[in-house]
Amino acid sequence: MNLWVYLAASPLFWLLATVLAFTIAVQVHERTGRRAWVNPVGLAILLLMGVLLVTGTPYPTFFAGAQFVHFMLGPATVALAVPLWVHRHEVRATALPLLAAVLVGALTALVSAVGLAWLLGADAVTIASMAPKSVTAPVAMGISEKIGGVPSLTAAMVLGTGVLGAVVGPVVLRRVGVRDPRAMGTAMGAASHGVATAAAFQLDQKAGTYGGLAMALSALLTSALISAAILFLR
Amino acid sequence: MPLQGAIALILLCQLVGELAARAAGLPLPGPVLGAVLLFLYISARGGPGEDLRQLSDGLLRHLSLLFVPAGVGLTEHLDRIAQEWVAIGTAVILSTILTLVASGWTFTLVLRWQDGRRQRRGMA
Incomplete structure (x- = not known):
């Protein structure tokens, strides 16, 4: 029992648990024929939530260990510069469709999330937390704080949106006739940021590159749109 | 290097x-x-x-792995989600699908328009 008390408070244990849960989730993903709906991120999150609930571990204790994985998001974002450079000529030739798609995507995400949540009677804090849900987590949390949301609730919605976009993105896009990997990557990055970009990288390297670009542009545009809305409404 | x-x-x-x-x-x-x-x-x-x-x-x-720690933060908000799951769930699902379609179609349409313009220029 004392051993468990020690382990449960140790960052090393929760770091290992995070990596293990993800390894199991990836194995399940592989063994079930890499179906999109068995999303490794979503599955790993559910597994770990189960472990925390069963063991009664508070999230901050878990995060003390998991933060070392979380930290790598920053360097990974910086690393997007490499595939961007590799595909630079093609990206330049499609700059206009990319920009237009991200602008339309950012506006659609913002207006539809806020509008639907409001119509369905969500409370003001929930609506504010939901507004930036399609933007990459660190930026979304900053926006949420500015407009009266709860940053950690925003992070949860951002991840939900990400997993959903990773799972349904390829299916929905093919169904509506979008098959160009560049268009698919852009739409997935704009709607569901990094989680769907990771899924797009598994579809095709080009799709992943456009996903990364769309994610970065959408973070910029959404920040700008919300800042403008705040100034306008004031 | x-x-x-x-x-x-x-x-x-x-x-x-x-x-x-x-x-x-x-x-x-x-x-x-x-x-x-x-x-x-x-x-x-x-x-x-x-x-x-x-x-x-x-x-x-390995980008996917890096999102797991933040996602587990959902456990902090189970109460609110239990209360408002219909609104939150519907808004997240519909908004994500709408955004995917709107963005994917825009890319495709603008690309087609741009290619058409380039071709017409090429012929003239």
Whole structure:
């Protein structure tokens, strides 16, 4: 029992648990024929939530260990510069469709999330937390704080949106006739940021590159749109 | 450039990005500015070295893992979600699908328009 008390408070244990849960989730993903709906991120999150609930571990204790994985998001974002450079000529030739798609995507995400949540009677804090849900987590949390949301609730919605976009993105896009990997990557990055970009990288390297670009542009545009809305409404 | 050089370069770009975003009061995340800096550096050098390429590949191939810790934060909000799950669930699902379709169609349509214009120019 004392051993468990020690382990449960140790960052090393929760770091290992995070990596293990993800390894199991990836194995399940592989063994079930890499179906999109068995999303490794979503599955790993559910597994770990189960472990925390069963063991009664508070999230901050878990995060003390998991933060070392979380930290790598920053360097990974910086690393997007490499595939961007590799595909630079093609990206330049499609700059206009990319920009237009991200602008339309950012506006659609913002207006539809806020509008639907409001119509369905969500409370003001929930609506504010939901507004930036399609933007990459660190930026979304900053926006949420500015407009009266709860940053950690925003992070949860951002991840939900990400997993959903990773799972349904390829299916929905093919169904509506979008098959160009560049268009698919852009739409997935704009709607569901990094989680769907990771899924797009598994579809095709080009799709992943456009996903990364769309994610970065959408973070910029959404920040700008919300800042403008705040100034306008004031 | 050895591997440790590539690691240092990425961390340096991120650090300068964070500092610049803060100093200029930009609503931009530091790592996004860091990516811009790294892109400029690669362009100036005429290409990424083999180690930088491998490091970037490795980080991006395992991108999914990095989202897990933040996602588990959902446990902190189970009460609110239990109360408002219909509104939250419906809004997240419909909004995500609408955004995917709107963005995917826009890319396709603008690309087609652009290609058509280029072709017409080519013929004239």
